[in-house]
Amino acid sequence: MPRNNSRRTGSTSKKETKAVSPAPAASVLDFVTPTDVVDLPSRGRFYDEDHPLHNQETIEVRYMTAKDEDILTNQSYLKKGIALEKLMQNIIVDKGVHPGSLLVGDRGAILMAARISAYGPHYKTNIACPSCGESDEFSFDLRELQSVEDSSEGDEDVDVTHTDDNTYTVKLPLTGVTAEFRLLTGTDEIAITQAIQKARNKNSIDGTLSTQFSRAIISLSSETDREIIRKFALMMPAADARVLRKAVQAVTPGLDMTQAFDCPDCGHEQEMEVPLTADFFWPDL
Numbered sequence: 001m002p003r004n005n006s007r008r009t010g011s012t013s014k015k016e017t018k019a020v021s022p023a024p025a026a027s028v029l030d031f032v033t034p035t036d037v038v039d040l041p042s043r044g045r046f047y048d049e050d051h052p053l054h055n056q057e058t059i060e061v062r063y064m065t066a067k068d069e070d071i072l073t074n075q076s077y078l079k080k081g082i083a084l085e086k087l088m089q090n091i092i093v094d095k096g097v098h099p100g101s102l103l104v105g106d107r108g109a110i111l112m113a114a115r116i117s118a119y120g121p122h123y124k125t126n127i128a129c130p131s132c133g134e135s136d137e138f139s140f141d142l143r144e145l146q147s148v149e150d151s152s153e154g155d156e157d158v159d160v161t162h163t164d165d166n167t168y169t170v171k172l173p174l175t176g177v178t179a180e181f182r183l184l185t186g187t188d189e190i191a192i193t194q195a196i197q198k199a200r201n202k203n204s205i206d207g208t209l210s211t212q213f214s215r216a217i218i219s220l221s222s223e224t225d226r227e228i229i230r231k232f233a234l235m236m237p238a239a240d241a242r243v244l245r246k247a248v249q250a251v252t253p254g255l256d257m258t259q260a261f262d263c264p265d266c267g268h269e270q271e272m273e274v275p276l277t278a279d280f281f282w283p284d285l
Contacts, residue, residue, distance in 0.1 A: 035062045035093060038113040041105040041147040041253035046166050046183055052096045053106075060093040061110055064118040072281050081193035084111060085186060100187040105254025107186050109147070112255060115281060116142050125279055127261065131268035138261065140274050145255045158246045167218055170247040172240035177232075179244055181216040183252055188215045209241065210234045216248055 037058045044056040053059065068090055077083040088099035088107065091114055099107065115123075127138040161169045169180045184192075192211050213233035218224065220232055236244075261272035 033063050033065060034117075035060050036113050036117055037061075038110055039147060041109055041149065041255060042103050042183075043149075043253075046103060046253070047101075051101065052094055053102075059097065059106075059110065061113055062091045062093055064091060064114050068114075081190055081197060085190060087111075087114070088186075100185060100190070102186050103253065104184045104186070104189055105252055107189070108255050112142060112145065119281075123274065123280065125275060127272065127275070129261075129263040129266060129268055130270065131263060132266040134263070134265040136264055140259050142274070144259060145257060145274070147253065148256045149253050158243060158250055160247045160251055162251070168247065168251050170244060172236070172243055174237045174239050177240070178221050179217055179247075180219040181244070181248060182218055184212070184216055188212075191215065209245065212248075213241070213244060 038061050039058055040053065040056065044053045047054045047056075064087075068087055071077060071086045071090065072083055074083060074086075077086055084107075085099050088102075088110060092099065092110070102110070121141055121143040123140045123142055124137055125140070126135050128135045158170065163169060163180070167180050167182045169178055171178050192208070192215060195211050196208055210233045213236075214226075214230045217229050217233065220229060223229070257274045258271040259274060260269065262269050
């Protein structure tokens with residue numbers, strides 16, 4: 001009779017099974033920051049053929065992170081006026097797109113999308129009523145902001161011509177000068193901000209408009225000397241400055257930053273421009 005070795009050794013004829021390790025838990029670092037596809041007010045129509053956004057109507061933008069918030073509080077960046085530039089470098093997905101090359105209106109749309117994704121569409125800030133002067137907290141809905149393109153048509157005060165070189169010309173009424181100008185970019189925006197800050201540090205007039213004009217103007221009745229253009233931007237008659245300002249504003253693609261304002265104190269109603277104050281990117285402060 002064969003021995004039952006299983007009784008003596010305690011072994012069985014069953015195969016041994018190895019314990020299966022549980023699947024590793026997902027790491028918090030596996031989280032992928034979402035992105036948005038942002039409509040460009042320019043629709044890419046004003047970029048050169050070698051620009052990544054040439055004829056591109058949208059751009060992909062990553063949601064803001066805590067690191068991006070650090071950029072917005074970096075004192076060195078703020079002092080140099082490049083905090084928003086650094087932010088856009090971070091959040092634009094296509095690293096071939098340089099923020100400085102973006103048109104001002106497209107930059108505004110990108111920053112608006114970043115703000116909405118980070119803090120929501122409602123922007124609460126204090127507004128002083130232009131009628132009664134009372135200041136109250138008012139909430140703007142940033143989702144209602146619409147893109148605007150060329151609005152010069154139908155404006156009798158501004159006769160703007162679009163050239164084949166993607167520039168514009170307008171004849172100034174008093175001097176009779178034909179001013180050729182271009183749309184401003186992020187590089188212009190930074191230069192203007194720095195020039196204004198430099199003037200303020202010297203307790204001088206900041207010259208916001210004249211600085212914008214001197215950057216935008218390409219020629220004055222075919223005169224291209226930059227020093228002559230700079231002096232003209234400072235000394236042109238106010239009537240000419242008004243026409244040039246309206247022309248630049250009319251053809252610049254961007255977001256319409258106005259919304260209906262109703263004063264809770266006096267009932268006054270009017271279109272009010274959304275004020276981009278410090279709490280725009282820091283709503284909890």
